[in-house]
Amino acid sequence: MTLSIALPADLPWNEQQAFVLLDGATLSNLPERLKQLSPGANAVALYDCPSFTALRDISPLLVAAQQPDEPLVQFYLEHAHEEWGVLLFSRDSAHAVAQHLRKLLTVELPEGVPVFLRLADAAVARILFSSGDQRLFGPLSCVVTADGVEGDWQRHQPLLAECPDLPTPYRLSAEQNSALEQVDRRRVLLELDAHLLRFFPESQRGATVSQRWPMLEQLEAQANTLGLSSQSELFYYANVMASLDGSSLEQHPPINRLLHTPSLQPIGERIALAADMALQWASERGRS
Known part of the structure; x- marks a missing residue:
């Protein structure tokens, strides 16, 4: 089963760098599967940092993509309804995008308790980037998430030309936390x-x-x-x-x-x- 409608037609494939963020905790043997799909793919493991080294084997992978017809993107589109990936666009490098996303791997609940976020889960990304907090976008100019229940795509873009810096640790609002609990x-x-x-x-x-x-x-x-x-x-x-x-x-x-x-x-x-x-x-x- 695939989503009932195609990706938005006006995504900036030719003007900006596209990335697919894939969930290594859901997709077993993700690095090996990625090599089969796109042997020369430029992939960054978000867990390739001191706090998450032990979990690197199940790390979300940020993978650069060029066009919607390439094997990696087609693989993502065929399985988008399963919601284990997110499509991103940015004018910045993969390193800058990865550094920004790593700030959101661990966040705080409204009462200050630290928790992990599965950023490659489309439902998690949809809640975050639709919350109105412009700081969450950082170098991201567009975030596209699949809704497997409604069978459509949702597009999230910053309202500001330059987004404010994202504080670390980032503290969830009560509204964000309530939505994430679902x-x-x-x-x-x-x-x-x-x-x-x-x-x-x-x-x-x-x-x-x-x-x-x-x-x-x-x-x-x-x-x-x-x-x-x-x-x-x-x-x-x-x-x-x-x-x-x-x-x-x-x-x-x-x-x-x-x-x-x-x-x-x-x-x-x-x-x-x-x-x-x-x-x-x-x-x-x-x-x-």
Whole structure:
């Protein structure tokens, strides 16, 4: 699946240097994959600095790009809906851009507690660069992020000709922090959508993530009501409901009792067992 619309047509490919920022924590063996895509690519590891040396193998990579039709950019575009990359433009060098982005690898919460940011996560970048704080742009003249839920692109540009210096450490506003807290939840729901499309494609309603989003949120709310809190427990619950193919839990007393009757057995174990029972029911139904 790719985004439903093309990149904005008026991006400054010929006037400025383009960069793709790729998330090494999500893309396994990113340096090796990059060599296959673009053997001569100029890549800078953001974690190639004293505070992050031990994490260099999963570092975000800032990779220079020349035109939208080259293999690296096409690879990014084909997977942009997965939101593990950001497209950047700058009149400055890769070194200047990398130095600026490194200032945002560790930021402070509003109360002053330091936290890490995954800058190559498109949802994180979208929240930061749409917040109105001009200091965040530094040498960046344009930031383009993919929205995998809405299926479109969002373009962020500074309003000032010269942006104020970015203080270090950078402290998030209460509004930025609140928005960033939703990123992990959003990521889980996107992964849940991919999981259901892979294993239960026939049960999914809606051609786009946006159309399926209310169903994903409903599954999450129902799982929370049952006391399911981890991502794996949410996925097991989704497996149950997908296997039951629209029938309610009340129509399946053994599964319903397993999930709603008080028990010394942890809910995480019970939901895994319920998923097995639902899958068995679906298999027997298919053979009948």
